[in-house]
Each structure stands twice: as C-alpha cells, then as structure tokens.
Amino acid sequence: MPDLRDALIGYADWQGYRHAERADAWLARLEMTRPEIDFFRAQSVPDDPPYLPVPVAVAAPDGAAAEWPDRPSGSAEDRASAALARARDHASLAAFTWLPDAVPEARQGWLAGLPVAVKDLMHVAGFPLSGGSAAFERVRSNHDAEVVARLRRAGAAFMGFANLHEFAYGITSDNPHFGRVVNPVAPGRIPGGSSGGSAAAIAAGIVTAALGTDTAGSIRIPAACCGIAGFKPSYDALPRSGVLDLATSLDHVGPMGRSVADCAALFAAMLDLPALPPWNYRDLAGRTVCRLRGYFDEPLDPEVRAAVDEAMAAAAADGAACIEGEVEGAGAAPAIQLMTIAPEAGAVHAERVRSRGHLLGEDVRVRIEAGQFIPGYWYTKAQRLRRRFADAVDAAFGNADVLVCATLRTPAPAVGAGRVAIGGEDHPLHTAVTQLTMPFNLSGLPAISIPWTMSAAGVPIAIQVAGRRGSDWRTLAIARRLEAASPWSRRGAR
Numbered sequence: 001m002p003d004l005r006d007a008l009i010g011y012a013d014w015q016g017y018r019h020a021e022r023a024d025a026w027l028a029r030l031e032m033t034r035p036e037i038d039f040f041r042a043q044s045v046p047d048d049p050p051y052l053p054v055p056v057a058v059a060a061p062d063g064a065a066a067e068w069p070d071r072p073s074g075s076a077e078d079r080a081s082a083a084l085a086r087a088r089d090h091a092s093l094a095a096f097t098w099l100p101d102a103v104p105e106a107r108q109g110w111l112a113g114l115p116v117a118v119k120d121l122m123h124v125a126g127f128p129l130s131g132g133s134a135a136f137e138r139v140r141s142n143h144d145a146e147v148v149a150r151l152r153r154a155g156a157a158f159m160g161f162a163n164l165h166e167f168a169y170g171i172t173s174d175n176p177h178f179g180r181v182v183n184p185v186a187p188g189r190i191p192g193g194s195s196g197g198s199a200a201a202i203a204a205g206i207v208t209a210a211l212g213t214d215t216a217g218s219i220r221i222p223a224a225c226c227g228i229a230g231f232k233p234s235y236d237a238l239p240r241s242g243v244l245d246l247a248t249s250l251d252h253v254g255p256m257g258r259s260v261a262d263c264a265a266l267f268a269a270m271l272d273l274p275a276l277p278p279w280n281y282r283d284l285a286g287r288t289v290c291r292l293r294g295y296f297d298e299p300l301d302p303e304v305r306a307a308v309d310e311a312m313a314a315a316a317a318d319g320a321a322c323i324e325g326e327v328e329g330a331g332a333a334p335a336i337q338l339m340t341i342a343p344e345a346g347a348v349h350a351e352r353v354r355s356r357g358h359l360l361g362e363d364v365r366v367r368i369e370a371g372q373f374i375p376g377y378w379y380t381k382a383q384r385l386r387r388r389f390a391d392a393v394d395a396a397f398g399n400a401d402v403l404v405c406a407t408l409r410t411p412a413p414a415v416g417a418g419r420v421a422i423g424g425e426d427h428p429l430h431t432a433v434t435q436l437t438m439p440f441n442l443s444g445l446p447a448i449s450i451p452w453t454m455s456a457a458g459v460p461i462a463i464q465v466a467g468r469r470g471s472d473w474r475t476l477a478i479a480r481r482l483e484a485a486s487p488w489s490r491r492g493a494r
Contacts, residue, residue: 109155217437299423346371
C-alpha cells in the first residue's frame with residue numbers, strides 16, 4: 001500500500017517525528033488492527049455524551065465474617081527473609097526486575113510481614129523504578145505511591161519490583177530488557193501481562209500477594225494464565241498517584257493473590273482500612289448471578305465453556321438465583337478500546353518515544369508510535385460510543401448482583417504465538433486475549449478473575465466475576481463463594 005505508507009511518513013514528519021525508516025512497522029501494526037478500524041469507521045457518531053471516567057466511592061461490605069485463612073503467622077522478619085530467599089532461588093522465572101540486597105525493615109500492622117511484590121510501575125521509596133524499560137531514567141524513588149504507602153502502614157514487606165510487559169503495554173510479559181517471565185504453572189504458555197511478574201511470583205510461592213495494574217486486563221489476564229486470583233477494583237477506587245500512567249481513563253491499580261481472600265486483605269489495606277472488615281458471605285442465598293451470553297459466550301474453547309457452566313451450577317447450588325443476559329452492542333468494545341488506549345498511551349509516552357525510542361522494545365515502540373495516527377475526532381467519537389457501551393453493560397445486570405463470564409476465551413496461549421484460533425477463527429493474540437477483560441476497563445466496573453480448573457493439557461482455566469460500579473466488596477464476596485466451590489480449590493491448588 002504505497003499511498004498509505006507515504007501518507008504515514010508525511011503525517012509523522014508533519015508532527016516532527018521524522019523516522020521514515022519506521023514506516024513498514026507502522027503499516028504492519030495498523031494492518032493488524034484493521035478489523036477494529038474498519039468496524040469503527042462504519043459506526044455512526046451517537047448522540048450520547050462522551051464517556052467521562054468518574055471515581056465512585058466503594059460501598060461498605062455487607063458480609064457476615066472477616067475470614068482470612070492465610071493471615072500472616074510467625075515473625076515478620078522471618079517471613080520476609082524467606083520470601084526474599086525464594087525470589088533468588090527462582091531467578092530463572094524472571095519474575096523480578098530488581099530485588100533488594102536485604103529485607104526491608106519489617107513494620108508492625110495487621111499485615112505485618114506479609115511478603116508483597118510490587119509491579120515495576122509504581123514508586124517505592126528506595127527502589128529503582130524502571131517501568132520495565134531501558135528508556136526510563138532508573139533512579140531510586142524518594143517517595144511511595146499512595147497505595148504502597150498505605151500497605152506500608154499496614155505492615156506489608158515489599159520484596160522487590162515485579163517484571164512486566166514494558167510500560168505495561170502488552171499481554172505476554174516478554175520483556176526485552178529484563179527477560180521473558182515464565183509461567184510457573186504452565187511453562188510453555190504465556191504468563192499473561194502486563195502484570196506477568198506479579199502473577200508468576202505468587203504462583204511460584206515466592207510471595208503471598210502482589211500489586212498490579214490493569215488497563216485492558218493486565219491484572220486478570222496473568223491471574224488467569226497462572227492460576228491465581230486477580231482483582232481490578234472500580235475505576236479509581238484505589239488512588240493512582242505515584243503510579244506510571246499508560247492510558248489514564250482505563251488504568252486501574254489492584255491486588256493479586258493466591259486466593260480471593262488475599263486480594264480482599266490487600267484491597268482493605270489499600271483503602272486505608274485499619275483491619276479486614278466483615279466481607280464474607282456464608283452462602284449465595286438472596287443473591288442473583290447473571291451469566292453473560294452473546295459476545296462474552298461465543299466463541300469459547302470447549303473446556304472454558306464447561307468451566308463457566310460449572311460455575312453457574314455451583315452458584316445455583318449455593319443458593320443464588322441464576323439468570324442470563326447480554327450486553328447490547330458488545331461487539332464494539334475492541335474498536336472502542338483501540339481508539340481509546342492508542343491515543344492515550346501515545347500521549348503519555350510521546351516525548352519519551354521521540355527522545356529515546358531506540359531504547360524501547362520493538363513491539364511497545366510501534367504501538368506507542370501508532371497512536372499518533374489516530375485522529376482526534378476518532379478519539380472523541382470513541383468516547384461517545386463508550387458512553388453507550390458503558391450504559392449497556394449497566395443494563396445487562398437487570399436485577400443481578402454480578403455478571404459471570406470466562407476471563408479468557410481459551411486457556412493461556414503458547415509462548416511465541418502471534419495468533420490464536422478460537423471457534424475455528426484466527427485472531428491476533430492481543431485482541432483474542434483481551435476481548436473479555438477490557439469491557440470492564442471501558443466501563444470502570446470491578447472485576448475479578450479466579451482459577452476454576454485445569455485443562456486436559458495442564459493449563460489453568462479461569463472465570464471472571466464483575467460487579468456493579470462501587471460494589472467491590474460484594475463482587476469479592478460472591479467470587480469467594482464460587483472459588484470455594486471450584487475444582488481448583490478442591491484439589492488444594494492455590
């Protein structure tokens with residue numbers, strides 16, 4: 001396509017980004033997303049007002065107990081020292097970008113000594129932040145991100161920086177600067193991303209819990225791939241100050257753990273609560289669970305479909321009223337996501353890619369560069385379509401408390417795969433992996449991935465539970481009941 005190639009060169013040059021040698025890479029990237037671009041072009045501009053992400057206060061939990069079976073025991077110093085030793089013993093996993101020479105001083109608090117890994121995207125005082133990139137000036141931070149400060153006050157022990165997909169812009173955690181993160185549960189499969197190091201550190205038993213970020217599924221995707229729990233709270237339920245941005249209207253900070261209870265404990269601490277509040281349900285009587293059909297249910301790998309079937313049966317057996325629903329127009333989500341994340345990430349990293357682009361990994365560099373080719377009016381149109389989409393997600397609840405679907409359409413893809421076959425159709429890897437998670441970034445709703453079972457090939461299969469805006473504790477409580485009924489839990493896996 002010589003005309004388009006020349007147009008890209010000219011447009012980039014007009015913006016002062018004179019890298020004509022990059023044109024073939026830009027063209028290839030845009031061609032990869034042509035289905036979303038063509039779909040987006042065909043949509044009329046709705047009358048809906050633009051979507052504006054607004055933080056919502058988290059409703060108080062309405063549970064009857066504050067169970068946390070994995071509460072830290074023993075001395076804080078011993079627990080932290082043992083975790084650091086495990087991290088060094090598992091260096092081949094490439095789960096960390098940096099580890100301290102010695103365990104940081106343990107503090108008192110209700111999380112005292114709880115080993116926590118922090119995604120290398122948020123400031124930790126005394127730790128050298130990199131964002132997983134060689135293009136970032138790596139200096140030791142002199143302050144904590146707010147969520148880190150809150151965990152520190154609760155007594156958590158920080159075990160180092162967890163590896164990630166560079167700048168959190170990808171889903172394989174194949175980092176060209178710090179190594180490819182290995183999935184401890186299924187080494188031949190991707191660990192997911194971008195919070196792949198956080199998930200791997202938990203799955204390998206190095207730490208109990210970790211911090212991640214989620215822009216299109218970057219907490220829930222690695223949680224699903226590695227067989228752990230990963231929770232994306234409501235938009236800005238947790239503060240993002242001190243956390244590097246990727247796409248500001250989509251970014252979320254959240255906890256990852258061996259179990260839903262671990263996620264709940266970290267969530268409480270990051271809300272700055274003095275202790276874990278009563279959040280558990282004894283059963284699901286009086287709750288309504290809605291299984292999402294349509295876009296969220298087709299296509300699915302047969303083993304994944306069976307897992308969702310089993311989860312709904314378990315919800316019914318635990319007393320829940322089970323219904324089915326659809327999100328009207330959900331097929332627009334990938335196009336809306338593309339037209340939101342590309343320009344926002346391009347704006348965040350524009351100056352960095354101009355001055356130090358040669359230091360970025362190729363996959364992330366071209367994705368950032370591609371953002372400059374999204375017209376401003378397309379971004380505005382996307383936010384109007386996003387408003388309609390978010391309203392449709394809200395409407396899909398009906399009278400339900402939560403929505404249930406798969407986290408991934410297939411078990412974790414193989415390392416190195418560029419495309420994924422689902423239901424007889426071939427999809428680009430990134431689109432296929434994020435299709436069921438990013439709708440809840442677009443809508444800002446709380447969503448959690450929990451491991452349900454293992455595939456015949458030995459790969460974790462996860463389900464996803466999403467709640468109404470601000471109903472984070474209810475979402476966690478219902479997910480906890482499903483987790484307890486899962487084959488994964490019964491086999492003693494965490």
